[in-house]
Amino acid sequence: MKIVDIRATTVTVPLEATLRHAVGAHWGRFVRTIIEIETDEGIIGFGEMGGGGESAELAFTGLKRYLIGHDPFNLEELRFKICNPTASLYNNRTQLHAAIEFACLDIIGQKLGEPVYNLLGGKLRDEVPFASYLFFRSPNKPGGSGEIRTPEQLVQHCAQLKREHGFTVHKLKGGLYHPDYELECYQALAAAFPNDKLRYDPNAALNVEEAIRFGQAIEHLNNDYFEDPTWGLNGMRRVRSMVRIPTATNMVVVNFEQLAANILDLAVDVILLDTTFWGGIRPCIKAAGVCETFQLGIAVHSSGELGIQLATMLHMGAVVPNLSHAADAHYHQLTDDILVGGKMKYVNGAIKVPEGPGLGIKVDRDKIRQYAELYQELGGYMYDKDPLRPEWVPIMPNDRWADPTQS
Numbered sequence: 591m592k593i594v595d596i597r598a599t600t601v602t603v604p605l606e607a608t609l610r611h612a613v614g615a616h617w618g619r620f621v622r623t624i625i626e627i628e629t630d631e632g633i634i635g636f637g638e639m640g641g642g643g644e645s646a647e648l649a650f651t652g653l654k655r656y657l658i659g660h661d662p663f664n665l666e667e668l669r670f671k672i673c674n675p676t677a678s679l680y681n682n683r684t685q686l687h688a689a690i691e692f693a694c695l696d697i698i699g700q701k702l703g704e705p706v707y708n709l710l711g712g713k714l715r716d717e718v719p720f721a722s723y724l725f726f727r728s729p730n731k732p733g734g735s736g737e738i739r740t741p742e743q744l745v746q747h748c749a750q751l752k753r754e755h756g757f758t759v760h761k762l763k764g765g766l767y768h769p770d771y772e773l774e775c776y777q778a779l780a781a782a783f784p785n786d787k788l789r790y791d792p793n794a795a796l797n798v799e800e801a802i803r804f805g806q807a808i809e810h811l812n813n814d815y816f817e818d819p820t821w822g823l824n825g826m827r828r829v830r831s832m833v834r835i836p837t838a839t840n841m842v843v844v845n846f847e848q849l850a851a852n853i854l855d856l857a858v859d860v861i862l863l864d865t866t867f868w869g870g871i872r873p874c875i876k877a878a879g880v881c882e883t884f885q886l887g888i889a890v891h892s893s894g895e896l897g898i899q900l901a902t903m904l905h906m907g908a909v910v911p912n913l914s915h916a917a918d919a920h921y922h923q924l925t926d927d928i929l930v931g932g933k934m935k936y937v938n939g940a941i942k943v944p945e946g947p948g949l950g951i952k953v954d955r956d957k958i959r960q961y962a963e964l965y966q967e968l969g970g971y972m973y974d975k976d977p978l979r980p981e982w983v984p985i986m987p988n989d990r991w992a993d994p995t996q997s
């Protein structure tokens with residue numbers, strides 16, 4: 591079987607509200623690039639990439655010269671073709687490779703009539719548990735709905751998500767307001783949901799001492815882990831030595847070199863595997879194997895996903911034995927998806943692993959057209975800018991906090 595074409599289409603799908611984070615915001619929508627890889631047997635596989643609010647169409651079409659004529663079964667050779675470590679000194683294509691790997695796995699699964707999880711060792715679970723992902727939010731339009739700024743709004747929002755989707759683990763995305771204010775918010779969640787687990791992730795915005803202070807203040811709560819409270823393996827190691835909560839990262843252990851460094855001098859207990867950052871589902875499973883050997887915890891990271899990427903997270907989550915924590919997804923923040931029948935459903939805080947051949951999803955071409963048109967109309971957005979503070983530049987560690995009294 592040979593690849594005969596690759597097509598990339600950038601879409602934008604609205605979010606319920608603008609999601610604010612430590613270095614900027616998702617401006618009321620996600621921008622994702624959907625790829626289709628077509629083979630000489632007429633099988634089409636889908637992949638997805640995105641995250642930074644920009645289109646990646648040209649980057650994918652630029653890889654045509656490498657991909658035409660490639661056999662989708664040759665996944666190892668594909669890795670070296672697209673992201674050879676030496677070539678990557680010039681062109682870091684790891685995330686592009688991830689989307690192409692998703693599509694090739696989708697093709698192989700369709701060809702063999704097997705779901706992707708069966709190509710990866712077989713599933714150990716039928717569903718993957720998820721955490722609610724709580725953001726401080728601003729309305730998409732002035733005067734609009736969906737604001738989350740105060741502890742009361744946060745608790746109310748969390749209660750609604752719990753009612754609708756059944757979450758029992760809640761993740762607060764922080765690093766926006768002063769740590770004292772976010773501590774108050776986190777404590778409000780802990781008081782409102784005493785039997786649920788909590789995690790805090792300020793995307794490394796705190797300095798080491800602030801991170802230690804925050805960590806010690808929440809040590810007695812029902813914490814899942816303490817995610818990227820500060821930057822770097824050395825900072826995380828200092829926090830870990832002073833705070834009795836497992837540390838977690840999706841920021842400073844995102845490749846095998848960093849994983850090795852972390853194992854040789856432990857700074858992070860739980861590695862959050864992202865099928866995009868690591869370059870595909872298979873590298874995540876390989877990393878999960880290393881974590882299994884060294885008895886580190888793992889979970890599934892979300893870099894913002896539509897249904898195609900969500901499917902990759904579900905197949906990965908289904909096959910790794912050492913999935914020690916609920917997965918993250920931004921998915922419940924979306925108003926729609928590009929799948930036939932709309933969004934996948936959470937039941938009791940979990941999503942069922944797709945059963946069909948390949949990734950097991952059906953992409954709705956009308957939806958792709960609709961959201962590609964919306965992208966043409968709205969364009970990209972600056973992930974690392976806050977629309978509410980146009981002059982603000984995020985620094986690390988941060989001390990330029992947003993004002994929680996301002997809507």
Ligand SMILES: [Mg+2]
Nearest residue numbers: 791817818840
């Ligand atoms: Mg994170």
